[in-house]
Amino acid sequence: MRLTKAEWQLMNALWQGHPATAREIQSRLPRETNWAYTTVKTMLSRLVTKGALSERKDGLAAMYSPLVSRRKARLSALRSMAEEVFDGSVGMLVHFLVEEENLSPSERKKLIDALKDEDKGGAK
Amino acid sequence: MRLTKAEWQLMNALWQGHPATAREIQSRLPRETNWAYTTVKTMLSRLVTKGALSERKDGLAAMYSPLVSRRKARLSALRSMAEEVFDGSVGMLVHFLVEEENLSPSERKKLIDALKDEDKGGAK
DNA sequence: GAATGCCTTCTACAAGTGTAATAGACTGCT
DNA sequence: AGCAGTCTATTACACTTGTAGAAGGCATTC
Incomplete structure (x- = not known):
């Protein structure tokens, strides 16, 4: 499981507390990281595909959790x-x-x- | 200067002794790394562009040296x-x-x- | 029930990577 | 002179990464 810098940022945000919504994750990113919401979503989906995260539907919104410690x-x-x-x-x-x-x-x-x-x- | 895994392999080979020709470098790569000669050349050129290596013409062939320790x-x-x-x-x-x-x-x-x-x- | 807002999925696109084939030059032998 | 071998530079192509817009679905509120 090789993570890129951007992916580490997401994962770090996730490990801070999970499950979490994309919005929450976005808000936890380092200040310099000014990603559009959809950018965050794209990245999260890719991490799900990679098997680094799980995505669970809770109503409309998705909740993400790390699959690796x-x-x-x-x-x-x-x-x-x-x-x-x-x-x-x-x-x-x-x-x-x-x-x-x-x-x-x-x-x-x-x-x-x-x-x-x-x-x-x-x-x- | 961010190096990828492949680039580290090249650089490691270079640091082993320089200047070195592409052929020499190729022969020093880990056995598993079975790159075609032209692949090695491509990578080396990219490293030159990146400023990680210098390329000096010696006759026909190029000699490469690391620019970073x-x-x-x-x-x-x-x-x-x-x-x-x-x-x-x-x-x-x-x-x-x-x-x-x-x-x-x-x-x-x-x-x-x-x-x-x-x-x-x-x-x- | 029309507008607002938030969420989702799809699509896009440029740059970077891994991997190499091709074609053109030069060197050296026969 | 011509062929074989070695170099180089150009071009290619698929995949990954960073970054996001667009369009469509549901809830809230006038």
Whole structure:
């Protein structure tokens, strides 16, 4: 499931709360994103076709819900990026980030803690 | 400079060593990528147009070189991803990765070391 | 019951991508 | 001189993406 930038914007809006109407979604988009209502609808339909969203009729209007969790979508995006950009190595990706991005001391601390927490989180 | 998957493959091949001819580049592509020579050429031309590569005539044949460093391309890809997928927060991206991906103990160790190395690397 | 407003589906269209065939040039052999 | 091999540039074509207008259906309200 490869999402484009525009699609991420829609999905992000959806994950914020669902089910939601096209109107609601439109209103949740980043301010810069000034899409006509029908543009939003077109995009949403395409996401439905792609299997990323479900569409349920509620009276006249359609209610949309994500069919993939944000977590899974994120994982899959990162995996693709590792694949294409970091010779398939997630480890290298992380390492690059840690080296290149200026993380704040508190962020560093949190990360170190997370890294030390070897086999805790059941959230696998 | 937004690169597509196919374009990353070309660029990766280029960064492996440059300048390089289209033939060389073609031979360095991942095995699964079975592009006709003219396909490679088309892509390369498009990358030249985009400003990602330079093309220099050497006799009949063209030699290509990257105009952006791999590092910069990677940074920019990660920034976009953070933007679109992690509410603009690189920190969140890293954290997500560290939590979700099973890094090997040795990778963890390397990362912790890198994180502790607060103000070392001049490679900023 | 005619106008207003909101929703839906259909259609459109330009730009970007993936993928390549074709045809024209030049090089080197025989 | 002519053929084989290699390059290049041009052209093509289907699919995807971004962006939206148009037209038709139902509800609300004068």
